[in-house]
Amino acid sequence: xxxxxxxxxxxxxxxxxxxxxxxxGKSGYVxxxxxxxxxxxxxxAWVVAIVLLVLACxxxxxxxxxxxxxxxxxxxxxxxxxxxxxxxxxVLSLAPLKLAAGSCGAxxxxxxVHMSFTQIFPSMVAWAIWALAAFPLLSWLxxxxxxxxPASRGFFHYRGCPWPRWNPFxx
Amino acid sequence: MSLAHxxxxxxxxxxxxxLALGGSGMRAVEPLLHLCALGLGPxxxxxxxxxxxxxxxxxxxxxxxxDLYVRTRRALAEGGAVTGYLGTEVVDAVGSDRVWSxxxxxxxxxxxxxxxxxxxxxxxGQGEPLGNLFDLLYAERVxxxxxxxxxxxxxxxxxxxxxxxxxxxxxxxxLANAQANTETLFFAVGSIFGGTGSAAFPVVGRAxxxxxxxxxxxxxxxxxxxxxxxxxxxxxxxxxxxxxxPDAPDGGPRPETTxxxxxxxxxxxxxxxxxxGYGALYVxxxxxxxxxxxxxxxxxxxxxxxxxxxxxxxxxxxxxxxGGGADPAGRFPLFRATAVAGKEVRWGDLPMDDAARRRLMxxxxxxxxxxxxxxxxxxxxxxxxxxxxGVTWLRLLKLEGRAFQERSAALDGLARFYARTWAWLSELExxxxxxxxxxxxxxxxxQVRPDELIxxxxxxxxxxxxxxxxxHVFRHWNEAAxxxxxxxxxxxxxxxxxxxxxxxxxxxxPESSHPNGAA
Numbered sequence: 001x002x003x004x005x006x007x008x009x010x011x012x013x014x015x016x017x018x019x020x021x022x023x024x025g026k027s028g029y030v031x032x033x034x035x036x037x038x039x040x041x042x043x044x045a046w047v048v049a050i051v052l053l054v055l056a057c058x059x060x061x062x063x064x065x066x067x068x069x070x071x072x073x074x075x076x077x078x079x080x081x082x083x084x085x086x087x088x089x090x091v092l093s094l095a096p097l098k099l100a101a102g103s104c105g106a107x108x109x110x111x112x113v114h115m116s117f118t119q120i121f122p123s124m125v126a127w128a129i130w131a132l133a134a135f136p137l138l139s140w141l142x143x144x145x146x147x148x149x150p151a152s153r154g155f156f157h158y159r160g161c162p163w164p165r166w167n168p169f170x171x
Numbered sequence: 172m173s174l175a176h177x178x179x180x181x182x183x184x185x186x187x188x189x190l191a192l193g194g195s196g197m198r199a200v201e202p203l204l205h206l207c208a209l210g211l212g213p214x215x216x217x218x219x220x221x222x223x224x225x226x227x228x229x230x231x232x233x234x235x236x237x238d239l240y241v242r243t244r245r246a247l248a249e250g251g252a253v254t255g256y257l258g259t260e261v262v263d264a265v266g267s268d269r270v271w272s273x274x275x276x277x278x279x280x281x282x283x284x285x286x287x288x289x290x291x292x293x294x295x296g297q298g299e300p301l302g303n304l305f306d307l308l309y310a311e312r313v314x315x316x317x318x319x320x321x322x323x324x325x326x327x328x329x330x331x332x333x334x335x336x337x338x339x340x341x342x343x344x345x346l347a348n349a350q351a352n353t354e355t356l357f358f359a360v361g362s363i364f365g366g367t368g369s370a371a372f373p374v375v376g377r378a379x380x381x382x383x384x385x386x387x388x389x390x391x392x393x394x395x396x397x398x399x400x401x402x403x404x405x406x407x408x409x410x411x412x413x414x415x416x417p418d419a420p421d422g423g424p425r426p427e428t429t430x431x432x433x434x435x436x437x438x439x440x441x442x443x444x445x446x447x448g449y450g451a452l453y454v455x456x457x458x459x460x461x462x463x464x465x466x467x468x469x470x471x472x473x474x475x476x477x478x479x480x481x482x483x484x485x486x487x488x489x490x491x492x493x494g495g496g497a498d499p500a501g502r503f504p505l506f507r508a509t510a511v512a513g514k515e516v517r518w519g520d521l522p523m524d525d526a527a528r529r530r531l532m533x534x535x536x537x538x539x540x541x542x543x544x545x546x547x548x549x550x551x552x553x554x555x556x557x558x559x560x561g562v563t564w565l566r567l568l569k570l571e572g573r574a575f576q577e578r579s580a581a582l583d584g585l586a587r588f589y590a591r592t593w594a595w596l597s598e599l600e601x602x603x604x605x606x607x608x609x610x611x612x613x614x615x616x617x618q619v620r621p622d623e624l625i626x627x628x629x630x631x632x633x634x635x636x637x638x639x640x641x642x643h644v645f646r647h648w649n650e651a652a653x654x655x656x657x658x659x660x661x662x663x664x665x666x667x668x669x670x671x672x673x674x675x676x677x678x679x680x681p682e683s684s685h686p687n688g689a690a
Contacts (some may be wrong), residue, residue, distance in 0.1 A: 065645075159563055170560065
């Protein structure tokens with residue numbers, strides 16, 4: 001599991017898919033390059049999504065740090081985990097993988113194929129766990145690095161969140 | 172009028188001696204203290220309260236508020252916070268007696284009737300003609316007036332006693348201080364249609380201008396130059412309902428509404444001709460005088476609601492202070508005039524410049540913040556420490572939530588004072604004619620949002636926006652704390668509160684907002 005989390009973004013071995021068309025029941029191999037491209041696209045989309053969530057959380061609020069914002073921050077954190085979970089499903093299941101030459105017969109080399117849910121699921125779990133860690137870490141970093149100056153708006157006004165104000169039930 | 176405000180500006184640097192003459196003058200003390208508490212006052216305010224009726228509700232209300240102000244400021248000063256809100260040092264110029272009574276010398280006499288106080292019974296033998304003249308000049312019911320209940324629309328009696336002011340040690344000290352500190356200004360407020368104010372106003376002006384003559388080899392003290400003496404004369408701005416009995420309980424006269432205008436008209440030439448010793452005069456009145464709730468002769472039951480004319484009298488004092496007095500090269504007296512457009516007073520009617528108006532709005536925002544978060548509706552907030560955890564301005568000021576527990580006396584005092592300010596503004600709002608600076612409709616501070624604090628100013632299209640709460644104000648406090656980050660701790664807190672609240676007022680209630688919109 002830990003391995004899966006740590007290397008979730010990385011292709012660790014050959015990926016086999018069911019051959020399309022008349023080769024049902026036989027397994028073919030996917031071009032490593034196309035698998036890597038799919039994972040990189042997923043990683044990029046994940047980074048953009050998590051950063052956007054952090055920005056939206058801090059920059060759309062109009063007040064200063066209070067219990068309401070801490071509740072909102074938790075909701076965005078939960079949203080980040082959900083996005084981390086669902087994004088690989090969307091990206092990897094739609095990513096067009098290419099069959100390796102000679103796999104499933106010479107005529108089908110280069111044909112687009114897709115990963116199955118069971119192949120994607122470990123990535124979904126892994127990226128969700130990454131999101132669980134990344135959202136508070138990015139929040140902390142942004143509020144520390146950008147939040148020192150009022151021009152950073154929300155990062156300045158809410159720089160007490162996540163630390164030392166992460167618990168909405170404290171007040 | 173111009174009320175400059177930044178530290179080091181005209182008003183903030185001045186020492187103003189404020190003489191409250193009679194009931195109406197006394198009632199101007201209250202708005203003046205509220206304005207000082209909201210950051211519009213001079214550096215030092217020396218108060219001289221003059222009224223023979225020491226049990227008067229207005230006297231009681233004024234002295235209670237002065238005590239509260241002084242106690243609160245002391246508590247703030249112990250925390251090192253002596254500027255900003257409640258930054259004005261308030262001093263009792265009269266001394267421990269607080270209120271000077273012109274009949275005080277005779278107070279060991281059990282009989283306070285006018286005839287007794289002028290020794291009518293001794294006007295026998297050779298003094299008989301004098302006694303007859305006295306009887307001729309004063310009707311029987313005037314002769315038996317209890318002076319402890321005030322002069323009740325008979326200023327001619329009051330003037331006799333008011334001249335004792337020149338013999339008072341505190342008055343001599345006041346003049347001596349004025350010689351030493353040539354920046355000190357004097358401002359008197361009193362009505363000229365009643366008794367005590369009418370009696371005192373010309374005497375006080377003349378006494379200040381003339382100084383004290385030397386007696387028995389003692390050196391006299393020179394008077395104060397006219398340009399440093401200002402005053403607000405209040406023309407009839409209220410009427411009294413018909414009394415239950417024609418005479419007062421002591422058999423003496425009652426103030427008569429029908430004579431108010433006549434009294435004022437008769438008195439005005441003294442002032443227009445410059446005989447009263449004032450370099451600048453602010454003449455205030457209302458074309459539609461309000462009828463008071465009751466017609467009581469002195470005492471604690473003479474309780475009247477706050478009136479905007481009293482607020483204008485206090486603003487006149489601050490305007491005089493801001494200008495450093497009247498122009499020394501000018502012709503005296505100078506008159507200042509303003510007018511209220513319409514029946515009710517709104518922000519645009521206040522005779523103050525934009526900066527002062529903004530400061531007043533900021534003060535109201537700050538008072539509301541204190542009464543909403545730090546001391547909700549005046550009560551303590553046990554969750555304050557948690558609610559403030561991690562708040563940016565708090566961290567920039569290097570404060571912790573528990574710092575406010577250590578300064579709880581200062582915050583308690585501040586909340587008590589601002590609760591009085593809230594009640595006073597609410598009273599002005601309900602008054603008739605109304606002073607619609609606010610539209611709180613009798614609600615407690617926690618029931619009013621910051622964005623609806625100021626009446627008549629709302630941003631176009633703001634109705635559907637998210638409703639504000641006190642943490643929206645804190646956004647501006649954060650920026651104020653960032654700008655003032657060299658000042659930390661509790662002193663920095665009060666500065667941040669002032670700067671931040673004014674910034675919120677600027678952003679939320681801009682001049683360009685709809686002047687008559689629903690707040």
